[in-house]
Amino acid sequence: MSENASALQLVLTGDPALVAIVQLALLVSLSAVFFAALIGVPLGALIALSGFRGRDGVIVLLNAMMGLPPVVIGLAVYLGLSRSGPLGSWGLLFTPQAMVVAQTVLVTPIIAALSRQTIEDLWVEYRDELTAMNVGPLGRVATLVWDARFSLVTALLAGFGRAAAEVGAVIIVGGNIDGYTRTMTTAIALETSKGNLPLAIGLGMVLIAIVIAVNALAWAVRRAAERLAG
Amino acid sequence: MSTADLPIRFEDVTIAARAVSLLDRVTLAFAAGEPTVLIGPNGAGKTTLLRAAMGLAPPSRGRITWGGDEHSAPTHRAIVFQRPTMLRRTAVANIRYAVRAAGIPHARHKREIEALLALVGLEHAAGRPARRLSNGEQQRLALARALARDPAVLFLDEPTASLDPASTKAIEDVIRAVSQRGIKVVLSTHDLGEARRLAGEIVLLHRGQIVETGPASAFFAAPQTAEARKFVAGELLV
Numbered sequence: 001m002s003e004n005a006s007a008l009q010l011v012l013t014g015d016p017a018l019v020a021i022v023q024l025a026l027l028v029s030l031s032a033v034f035f036a037a038l039i040g041v042p043l044g045a046l047i048a049l050s051g052f053r054g055r056d057g058v059i060v061l062l063n064a065m066m067g068l069p070p071v072v073i074g075l076a077v078y079l080g081l082s083r084s085g086p087l088g089s090w091g092l093l094f095t096p097q098a099m100v101v102a103q104t105v106l107v108t109p110i111i112a113a114l115s116r117q118t119i120e121d122l123w124v125e126y127r128d129e130l131t132a133m134n135v136g137p138l139g140r141v142a143t144l145v146w147d148a149r150f151s152l153v154t155a156l157l158a159g160f161g162r163a164a165a166e167v168g169a170v171i172i173v174g175g176n177i178d179g180y181t182r183t184m185t186t187a188i189a190l191e192t193s194k195g196n197l198p199l200a201i202g203l204g205m206v207l208i209a210i211v212i213a214v215n216a217l218a219w220a221v222r223r224a225a226e227r228l229a230g
Numbered sequence: 231m232s233t234a235d236l237p238i239r240f241e242d243v244t245i246a247a248r249a250v251s252l253l254d255r256v257t258l259a260f261a262a263g264e265p266t267v268l269i270g271p272n273g274a275g276k277t278t279l280l281r282a283a284m285g286l287a288p289p290s291r292g293r294i295t296w297g298g299d300e301h302s303a304p305t306h307r308a309i310v311f312q313r314p315t316m317l318r319r320t321a322v323a324n325i326r327y328a329v330r331a332a333g334i335p336h337a338r339h340k341r342e343i344e345a346l347l348a349l350v351g352l353e354h355a356a357g358r359p360a361r362r363l364s365n366g367e368q369q370r371l372a373l374a375r376a377l378a379r380d381p382a383v384l385f386l387d388e389p390t391a392s393l394d395p396a397s398t399k400a401i402e403d404v405i406r407a408v409s410q411r412g413i414k415v416v417l418s419t420h421d422l423g424e425a426r427r428l429a430g431e432i433v434l435l436h437r438g439q440i441v442e443t444g445p446a447s448a449f450f451a452a453p454q455t456a457e458a459r460k461f462v463a464g465e466l467l468v
Contacts, residue, residue, distance in 0.1 A: 125315050128311060128315070132311075132376075133327075133332075133375075147317055147319070229319055
């Protein structure tokens with residue numbers, strides 16, 4: 001049987017090892033996107049609506065952080081969570097939680113930067129109306145985030161794509177421990193180096209399918225919402 | 231309805247942007263009563279004057295007071311912009327938003343929203359996305375949002391610009407209705423016909439300055455200045 005056929009068989013039969021890896025990878029990446037959204041969207045909104053000194057510098061820095069190498073973030077989180085690090089007492093290193101922390105750090109600038117741009121564009125449209133309606137700062141943020149929610153889905157998707165595809169950060173802080181911290185990308189890297197191509201290819205198929213499915217779902221939600229809300 | 235914001239007084243107000251005077255030493259007052267119509271060619275300063283009266287454009291010089299107060303929050307005044315921005319929600323959700331922003335108690339929301347939809351004749355479009363409404367419907371929806379504040383004074387910036395006659399009539403009917411309720415209406419237009427139909431008082435602006443002001447009947451019957459005579463005669467004022 002060819003490697004591709006073997007890979008397909010693993011996927012179609014729901015190989016337990018493959019399923020466990022996929023489940024963990026999804027749990028880690030979706031958790032990271034969730035926490036990054038909690039931080040990144042309000043942060044983006046705050047920067048979009050604020051006029052403080054040094055704002056341009058913050059925006060440039062935030063945009064630059066979108067391109068941070070995952071291994072560098074992995075290293076920074078590793079140093080923070082290691083026994084001698086400031087958060088070493090938490091005992092999180094080489095756990096799925098550490099991987100969530102690393103991916104959250106990786107994804108937050110992406111969500112914050114894209115949210116900032118989306119919300120700022122909408123603010124230009126809404127400024128006069130909301131000012132005339134005497135809407136306060138918190139009300140403005142809530143209104144802009146709500147009305148931009150379908151555009152913000154794109155920011156979340158970009159974050160998910162980044163989290164799901166990265167290897168460097170999770171392998172450093174997770175350790176790629178079989179059955180515990182092994183994700184799709186780290187497993188693909190490992191299995192390829194071992195010559196176990198069917199599992200690597202099977203995981204690759206699942207990873208691509210997940211990314212396409214999530215994007216398709218988000219696209220459908222956005223189109224439906226635009227029809228309903230304009 | 232509170233009249234705390236009236237009269238609105240401009241005292242020697244200049245508004246400049248990049249060394250260009252958009253309003254130049256304007257002194258006038260808006261008091262309760264019939265609609266005041268600001269007329270003048272494009273660029274005369276009508277929009278700037280409305281924005282300043284709303285509190286959205288601070289004077290570079292001079293002062294503006296609302297009911298004698300220079301720092302009055304815009305709780306009793308409302309504005310409809312020439313191209314109002316529709317929130318990305320349904321028509322009824324746009325009104326609901328304005329009702330909430332106006333601080334109206336929740337128990338009264340349903341009744342207020344229904345009354346506003348009926349006033350502007352948009353009951354049929356309540357559930358439609360606001361951005362999909364026609365220009366005329368969007369203007370009426372913006373009017374409903376503005377009226378949700380139960381304002382003492384309502385500013386309208388060219389509310390019927392580029393609308394067809396039927397939409398124009400619908401807007402003008404609402405303006406007359408709210409004026410009869412005692413809301414002071416201040417609107418800008420460069421449509422002389424509209425000014426004749428709606429105005430109790432006229433303010434003619436040209437190049438950021440007030441050229442002539444007075445009761446509409448007197449203004450149209452016997453304009454006092456050369457610019458006013460040209461404008462009333464339908465000649466171009468450049």
